[in-house]
Amino acid sequence: MSASPVLELCFCTPKPGVTDSDFAAALRAADAYLAGCAGFDLRRTLHASEPAQWIDLVYWRSIETAQAALAGSEKAEAMAPLGAALGDVSMGLYRRIDELSVGNAAVHDDLQRYEILTYRLKPTASPVAYRGLLARYGEEAAGLDGFLGREVYLDETEGxxxxxxxxxxxxxxERLAPIVMALPVVSEMLAAIDESSVVLRVGSAV
Structure with missing residues (x-):
């Protein structure tokens, strides 16, 4: 993935009637705008089948450069195809937590599968203590065969x-899912998470 400090995470749903190939082309057209934006580092696009969505991972050097690019995108010609094809989108900006990210960020190929997990903690949970749990989880999962890495980000304003x-x-x-869930630290993590806020999406690179 990327060591960029800021992640712009977008969940995109095409308009009815827009094919996957047409939406992929619209996403690619936006690359020309992003490449010219100050602070842009990297973009990774994933496709999820359940629900049928596209996941856009855009990496920036700061919150300010990400916000400036978003503000300018409405008038950018290269963004027009995406605007015309987009039915719905949810977007957020998140800061990377370097000490909780594990794995080789440079390793990437089209066979890889991604899990994108978003959630909030229970009001009674300590964010500091939870970071400790995430650190333990990263150490225990890092040696599992087939696990390539994990990036952790946080929107401190929204939690x-x-x-x-x-x-x-x-x-x-699929093989690692039951193994990971059986790790003792995972039960502690789940106890701290607001179950109603959890959203899991699985995607593959395109």
């Missing part, structure tokens, strides 16, 4: 956490 987990392929993701 929303984002975890991006990468697996070698679909087989590795």
């Amino acid at each position: 929303t956490w984002v975890e991006i987990l990468r697996f070698k392929d679909s087989e590795a993701m």
